[in-house]
Amino acid sequence: MLRDITLGQYYRTDSAIHRLDPRVKLIATFAFIISLFLVKNLWGYVIAAVFLGSCIYLSNVPVKFMFRGMKTIFFLLIITMIFNLVLTPGEPIVSFWKISITYEGLKLAVLMAIRLVFLITGSSIMTLTTTPNNLTDGLESVLKPLKVVHVPVHEIAMMMSIALRFIPILLEETDKIMKAQMARGADFESGSLLNRAKSLVPLLVPLFISAFRRALDLAMAMEARCYRGGEGRTKMKPLIYRRSDYIAYIVLIIYLVVIIVFGRLLFR
């Protein structure tokens, strides 16, 4: 049941995208998201769609799997669309009572929805093709310049990697606890809101206890191996750019130039 959540999950397979340096993927995702907000006409969306489509194709992740995670944000998408539809001033198409749907609103709603879907698909390609450890390694390396202004980059990255590492473990544990309590007749699905909230207690107590125990064990294990923060720490697998990474950067730059020229400058 809880295994269905795919947003932010890693999909284990081999592909050109999987093999890329995490820094490339981080920067590319960031650039892609920014590019979505620079676009001013339909051409821009077409170019972004083509770029995204080729990335999905290259990533070897089944499209079905990728969009399964989309269900969770469906609600958000609908709300955004409704707000855009009714709150944008302009030339009305239909109007009833005090609400009118305008041409501009319709256009904005559709474009906003596409933008959101692209944004989430883009970032999920990154998380689906990069292991959490690699991702935080990449993040640490990309954010390194911030150390100058005393941002604890290593500590943040370490916390993130631990948090990410524990998501699947705790999900699996939640699943087991749910089953253990369901075997004792617990019901998590029906009843009033208050009853359902109450029914979470037998789930949350064992989960929290186990999370604290795991945290203590982990802290102990880290201390036993003399962990003392990031200062002077070397990596077992340092990130090194390879040829394919440079090619990816070149492709990214070409994409950015094309989308800015066609999506923003040429056709207004």
Place this chain on the structure above:
Amino acid sequence: MSIILDHVNYIYDEDTAMAHAALIDVNLEIPKGQFIGLIGHTGSGKSTLIQHMNGLVKPTSGNVYFDGKDIYDSDFDKKALRAKVGLVFQYPEHQLFEMDCFKDVCFGPRNLGLPQKEVELRAYEALKQVGFDDAYFYQSPFDLSGGQKRRVAIAGVLAMKPEVLILDEPTAGLDPKGREDILNLIAKLHDEMGITVILVSHSMDDVADYVQRIIVMNKGRVFLDGEPKEVFRHYKELEGIGLAAPAVTYVMQELKEAGFDVDTEATTIAEAKNEILKVFGKC
């Protein structure tokens, strides 16, 4: 009161690259009152199998019947089924949550919608049945030892008065003494209450002394199914899949090879002792 599994298949993570079959064409009949040992390696599908028996997992294909009724029929009462087929999970930490042991054991019967008095009576009985000391009734379950926690967990399921009791690795992580205590307790529950017991384990030595029937799982399939003596006759095949017959079987085999006329079918230490004494003419 029997459970029947008919051509049950179960596939994890269907439609993804991680898809793998956890159960392949499993056909089993669990008659009432039997004491069964379910043996298999980690990942052999035994935990998945038992979760089918009380409807926690739905098979990808195939049917599960309880008392002749398909448990996945839309009008089948799953809650009632889970009371009748009690499943105790491997880690008591996954189910203990209340402030004290007594309240925790009350959780199961209360979910059945019983009146408060009946709930408390059942909880008291269940805790007594597992030999839990009165002194600990109102202690936090988290302060108990591993063996005591397990007793509370078993009591939590027993309080629902199941007809079938399934225990997933009830001896995991216990010391030899605690292990024997728990196994003796389970045997006692079977004898006194006449309930069906399915004991899941990866150790033959654990189950050999107690059970009437052994089901061996390997890679999602039923590998062997029969009386202990019958199953241990295949000890070479068992080794082939990384399991072993009980130590007693090996001793008897080696004695036989060394020229002593012992019966190699002795599976328990008591039987082996008699056999050996017989050979030396002292019995």
